[in-house]
Amino acid sequence: MAEKTIMLCCAAGMSTSLLVSKMQKTAESDGVDAEIFATAAADADAKLEEKHPDVLMLGPQVRYLEGQFKEKLTIPVEVINMQDYGMVNGEKVLREALSLIK
Numbered sequence: 001m002a003e004k005t006i007m008l009c010c011a012a013g014m015s016t017s018l019l020v021s022k023m024q025k026t027a028e029s030d031g032v033d034a035e036i037f038a039t040a041a042a043d044a045d046a047k048l049e050e051k052h053p054d055v056l057m058l059g060p061q062v063r064y065l066e067g068q069f070k071e072k073l074t075i076p077v078e079v080i081n082m083q084d085y086g087m088v089n090g091e092k093v094l095r096e097a098l099s100l101i102k
Contacts, residue, residue: 002035005051006097008080010059012092013040019080022090032098041065046074054101057093060085076100 006023008016016038027034039047041062048056055075058066060082067076078100084092 003033004035004055004098004101005053006036006057006094006101007047007051007053008032008036008038008042008057009037009041009044009062009065011041011061013021013038013043015061016059018088018091019085019093022088023094024090026091026094032094034094034098037093039096054099057097093097 006046008020010016020036023036024034027036037047037049037051044065053075055076056069056073058069058077058079060079063079066077066079078096079098080093084096
């Protein structure tokens, strides 16, 4: 089991898959033991129950869910910076997620 679990959530779970790959590569090269995965907003509650992530990062297209998740979760919930998301900057998104966990 990974030391840290990072969940990304977007509209369909597909647009974040490339971001997940880039985040995992950065984590591996930095020696960070992390499980990073993406899911669709419709499946988010089931994945939260199943995986118990340490942080939830929302894609900009589902930022409207931020308040909802913050109300019901005890973990950090943050919307991914739109520029980092659009540029698929896995390194910056990973750093942001890790800073929220600490």
